[in-house]
Amino acid sequence: MSDKHSIPGPLANEGLPLAERGLFCDAPPRQYQRANKITEAFWNWARAQSLWILGFGTGCGAIELRPLMTSRFDMYRYGIQPRPTPRQSSVFVIGGYASVKTLKRIVRSYEQMMGPKFVVALGSCTINGGMYWDSYNTIKRIDQYIPVDVYIAGCMPRPEALLAGFQELKRIIRAGRGEGQNEYARKFEWYKANQKQVIKDWNMPDYNW
């Protein structure tokens, strides 16, 4: 077995080669102040009406995401549309079970999203591991690694359940409770410790945004 896989990579941005440091942010995430009450309410209303989901299927549940685009379910009428890049999307849909390998990608993509950002976790696997509860390679609860706004239970949840979940997310955002970004910044050490506990080959920077 080559050493490449057994030696963990640099643990923080300081450990990166000098040439690569400029490619990543060099500060941990910070909490952002809310605007005044009326402005924030107006913005939250707009945020709830324009949900751009990151089209990154992280598990088998992502297959239930695709029918939402079709004429039968038509998520566009709720202001939901997919975007290909984390930079522009505001909702991250965790599509079911997350293996440790995928969790790395989930963390990196989540951190690259611009706030306020929301997470919808679908399927029982994201809640308690589901049918993978005793797997050596999947995580049990996604909200120990990134903050989650809405869980949609089921194996698989139907597209209708997803739409209901998105309506619940809209209610949360309009009520001003969609503060996952600040939550992540506030408990950053806890989240990072949890992530590093399961991701053994941590060969990525601590700060990705």
Next chain:
Amino acid sequence: MITAILTRVGYALVSLFVITNYGLLLIGSMARISAKVQGRVGQPVWQPYLDIIKSTAKRNSISHGVMFYLGPVFRLAGGVGTYLFIPAVFGSALFRNFSDSGDLLLVMYFIFFGQLGMALGASEGGHPYSAIGVSRGLAQMTAFEVPFALSVIAVAIQYKTLDITAIVAAQQGGFLHWTVATNPVAVVAALIAFLGMSMHNPFSVVIAPQEIPIGPPTEYQSNLLGMLQTNRAIFNGAKLVLYMNLFFGGATSLPVMVIKTFLIYFINVFVGQAFPRLRVDQSIRFFLGAPTVIGVAGVIIALL
């Protein structure tokens, strides 16, 4: 003198405000009409407004240096510049903008300007998909520019002027005076180029906003993306007004302008819903084929 200039600037700002809102509503309504064709309900007509507010209300944004910021600025300058040199309503002081003799050449340069500025900014983002999007966009743009330029040359020869106001004035007096009646061949070439310019199907692979090769704006987010979305509305309005002026007799009042531009934009929906998407190499070959020949024929007809 100063009062006159300030009045004109004020009128131009009002005109810009009107075209921005009109462009946004046009994008929204066309998306809804397309949805109806596909048997869906579709997004609300005001969805583009919500998207822009949402983008502007983002709390953080990342930067990749000065050129990264200048990309959307150039793009917006290209859109606003294109519109401000086209008279939107013939004979109206309010919607005259800054149209003057020779403005047709200026407008043709401005159409290209935004895309080039965007190319600089998007490359600064460092994302490989940005570079792919830019090269695709510029390649397709260069291709559809050929039939478009030929049809504009045909119009300039026909009316012996480069002043858009004079071109509109020459088309007044009924349907039979419009370029579409006097030189339909050139108009056909221009309308095919328009499909490419609008980047709807079948020439939409350049922007493809919901797929992996999203194009130049891959790395743009937050208020920079909001600027690009606003520019899209202005640029759409400007192109439609230009086409209306050059080929469809211009407009003597705002309602006429709205009806004519709406119908011109509708060509996109008709074609876009009927044809699948072409790859960039296919669309370049297409534009340099039949539309170019039609454009040359239009120039020859204008010379006769």
